[in-house]
Amino acid sequence: MTHSTPTHPSPPGGDWPRPDLPRGRTFPAQLQLAAELLERITEEGLPADRSLQRELAARRKMGRRDRERVRELTLFVLRQRRVLDWLLDDGAPSMAARLAAALSLADALDSVLAEAAGLAAETTTRLAARAAEPFDQLPDDVRFNLSAAAAGQWRAWQPDDPDTLARALDARAPVDLHANPRHADRDALIGELAEADIEATPIAGLPLGLRLGRPARLTRLPAFEAGGFEVQDAGSQWVVRALEARPGERVLDLCAGAGGKSLGLLDEARGDLALTACDLHAERLERLAQRAARHGDTRLDQRALDATRPLPADLTGFDRVLVDAPCSGSGTWRRHPELRWAHIDWTGLADTQRRLLEQAANATRPGGRLVYATCSLWPMENEAIVEGFLARHPGWQATRPALEGLPDDAVTPAGWIRLRPDRHGCDGFFIACLQAPDERPTA
Structure with a gap:
């Protein structure tokens, strides 16, 4: 790799x-x-x-x-x-x-x-x-290497320290891992990697996070084959932590993809979650099943479905729901520079994001937590989507997660989490933690 x-x-x-x-x-x-x-x-x-x-x-x-x-x-x-x-x-x-x-x-x-x-x-x-x-x-x-569409988004956002951010987005990304504590604790994994001449250091604020000092071949290591770790950017690990899932809870990962965040949730809870992972593409869930088996998670519920449409009747009442929404991917330009020039149907994408958030809300139990996240920098995919949802659902509230180690400058005045590669050393992410009302509104 x-x-x-x-x-x-x-x-x-x-x-x-x-x-x-x-x-x-x-x-x-x-x-x-x-x-x-x-x-x-x-x-x-x-x-x-x-x-x-x-x-x-x-x-x-x-x-x-x-x-x-x-x-x-x-x-x-x-x-x-x-x-x-x-x-x-x-x-x-x-x-x-x-x-x-x-x-x-x-x-x-x-x-x-x-x-x-x-x-x-x-x-x-x-x-x-x-x-x-x-x-x-x-x-x-x-200078910032922006397409016409991205330049419009950049100007609409007007980020602080734009030169520093642009420099970081032009850089090459580090290699981050999240450790599986059911295999060994993080220090033991650092030792296992050192035996293979791979230097790894803890990532501040992330109890399971490690960063490699240089590129390395990982997939043939005994620790990887035994489910000891997964490659996962630090920003994705903060999304997992923002859910604050507790052992024994029912958790829904509505846009699971190949399941990096699903595995992170299971590892954080030592496998003690009733987790359901959904995705539109069955082949992605097949990859998740293989990765989960390596971790020892063989009872993972997987559903291939279109989560922009009403969900099956049994997919409701979840304590925690994660929407890692499809987006422009502008926060991942370090890893995927080809996305700078991709054609994007902004109207269709926003409609998908709104629909996913609505279905996620329907699946959340009264008083439960819903996390909406993207790896995008653009407000139209982030604040605009969440603020529109809150305007349509006055009983819902934004809440700041009590995450020890989360940098103070990552939290906006409105309570959203914004991670930037130039300030936080990870991909660009937006994270909104939403609390469901204690009672469902009556029809």
Whole structure:
């Protein structure tokens, strides 16, 4: 399993960004391969990290440095596409041209590579001239690598310290784990990882959280095969903790996906939960079943269903309900830079989020807790959805969870939790904890 190390390669207010290429020359065949991968990732909407891992692993004749060069160039273009387009002064440049522009920033573009990328001589001359301009004089939308849609969302939000946030979103994410205390306590897991020459340190505020010091192969470790841990960003672990599920309670994970947060809930409660995991896609739940079996959780109730529609009669009366809603994924740009450029049906997405929240409310018992979370930065997917729900349901109330170790600056004046990669070292998350009224309204 390949992961990236946390770095900050491109200060939006400072120097021009540069790809961190391994030593040696870049050849036209490597440029062409990176261009093909970029086109496939973009056109098919594929996750960049998994696609690169799969495609490069299949090219066994390529040297390690060559594979790393292709990987770095591909990710650099995904992260810095708006900057590269500005350099090229082209409204719709090819992926090969963008790669050539990236190579120019690394002082690695020669005439052979320029020709392979289809760049005319006047284009390379113009590119060099534009790269001589001060980077901090570029428009914010360009420096921050925002698509037109994302730029509109950014301006609507107006985040504090925008340069710092943009720098963090351009960086590579750390590798975080959540430990399974039924396997061993966290200190024992740190020792097991150390025996495999993997450095791990506790994450402040997260009793089961660990952060690796560098990338590592994890899935073949005995501790992983025994269900000793799962790879999970610290922000996702804060979502799990916000539910504050207690042993013996009935818990519903309404948008479980492959089940990372479901497993986190079970691990937090030492397996003593009556947990139901739902998702629209049955194949995702199959992955959850495999992961849960590794943890020893064989009695997990799984339902493949459309949770935007009325739920089955038996899915009601839950003590805790989690809605990890589908969203733009803007808070995960460090891990999924391809999402910066994804086309999003904002109206349809907002409708899905509202419908999921309504069904989750119907499934929550009187006095129970409902947590609505997204890995999005944009208020229209977060505050707007929850505030609209509260306006339609006056008996419901927002509540701040009593989470020891939660940074004070993560809690907004309204009581929402906003996690930012630049301030909290995790993916960007929004978390709203809602308390159901003690009595159901009468018809």
